[in-house]
Amino acid sequence: MENTTSKVVIITGASSGIGEATAKLLAKQGAKIVLAARREDRLQAIVNDIKQEGGEAVYFTTDVTSQQDTQELAQFALKQYGRIDVLVNNAGVMPVSRLNELRVEEWEHMIDVNIKGVLYGIAAVLPAMREQQNGHIINVSSVAGHSVSPTSAVYSATKFAVRAISEGLRQEESPTSNIRSTIISPGITDSELINTVKSPEVQAMASHFSSLSISPYRIAGAIAYAIHEPEDTGINEIVIRPTAQSM
Numbered sequence: 475m476e477n478t479t480s481k482v483v484i485i486t487g488a489s490s491g492i493g494e495a496t497a498k499l500l501a502k503q504g505a506k507i508v509l510a511a512r513r514e515d516r517l518q519a520i521v522n523d524i525k526q527e528g529g530e531a532v533y534f535t536t537d538v539t540s541q542q543d544t545q546e547l548a549q550f551a552l553k554q555y556g557r558i559d560v561l562v563n564n565a566g567v568m569p570v571s572r573l574n575e576l577r578v579e580e581w582e583h584m585i586d587v588n589i590k591g592v593l594y595g596i597a598a599v600l601p602a603m604r605e606q607q608n609g610h611i612i613n614v615s616s617v618a619g620h621s622v623s624p625t626s627a628v629y630s631a632t633k634f635a636v637r638a639i640s641e642g643l644r645q646e647e648s649p650t651s652n653i654r655s656t657i658i659s660p661g662i663t664d665s666e667l668i669n670t671v672k673s674p675e676v677q678a679m680a681s682h683f684s685s686l687s688i689s690p691y692r693i694a695g696a697i698a699y700a701i702h703e704p705e706d707t708g709i710n711e712i713v714i715r716p717t718a719q720s721m
């Protein structure tokens with residue numbers, strides 16, 4: 475395992491769930507964490523928790539649907555720590571529903587956060603990583619980025635897109651600029667994501683799914699593994715789901 479002590483890691487969607495767990499785990503392992511999300515009170519509380527445990531962390535309030543916010547996040551990290559070693563593009567929303575419910579605003583919101591947010595994150599860190607000739611971009615997709623089911627059409631489309639973008643990034647950057655690319659595809663994980671569902675039909679099924687969920691620290695562990703592998707090794711994709719989850 476490579477020592478991450480010197481690594482500067484930006485995590486989007488760090489105010490709850492998988493992002494929060496990843497921030498806390500990596501900080502415990504010695505990384506310097508830059509947490510990003512919209513809810514400042516949550517970010518502040520998590521930074522306090524990390525510092526109380528002896529870790530190093532700062533936060534920058536960020537809406538990933540704003541390219542300006544995302545650029546400012548990267549500039550903040552560079553000013554704070556002088557480099558960016560890892561970006562975990564984790565922020566996401568999942569207001570799933572059947573297409574015939576015509577929740578067009580929710581479709582647009584998923585595209586804005588889950589696809590454009592990921593692209594803005596890449597745009598914000600890629601120049602610094604190319605200059606360093608080193609870096610690692612980890613994009614959080616989903617098992618729904620591997621298969622489609624009723625109600626998941628748009629969410630799955632965004633998560634398929636995340637995988638396509640990550641693979642393109644890998645092919646373009648890894649051989650020339652030494653920038654690694656990892657896709658993390660979780661299954662049902664205990665977090666606040668279900669709160670983004672507004673469709674009554676899907677809400678009615680939510681408790682069944684929640685009963686299967688695994689801890690967000692399992693996903694954090696997979697992210698940490700990809701980061702810790704030696705620089706000559708790219709962990710390009712990990713699918714991690716509850717043992718009892720069939721799809």
Ligand code: NDP
Binds near residue numbers: 493510668
């Ligand atoms: P949570 O809802 O707990 O976390 C989502 C995070 O995204 C929050 O920190 C939220 O912070 C942030 N976020 C949402 N919108 C924005 C925005 N516009 N700008 C910045 N941050 C934003 O859910 P998870 O931890 O489960 O989700 C993390 C990722 O994992 C997502 O990409 C999700 O699609 C993916 N995933 C989750 C699965 C699960 O079962 N939980 C399964 C497969 C994939 P804030 O509201 O403060 O901005």
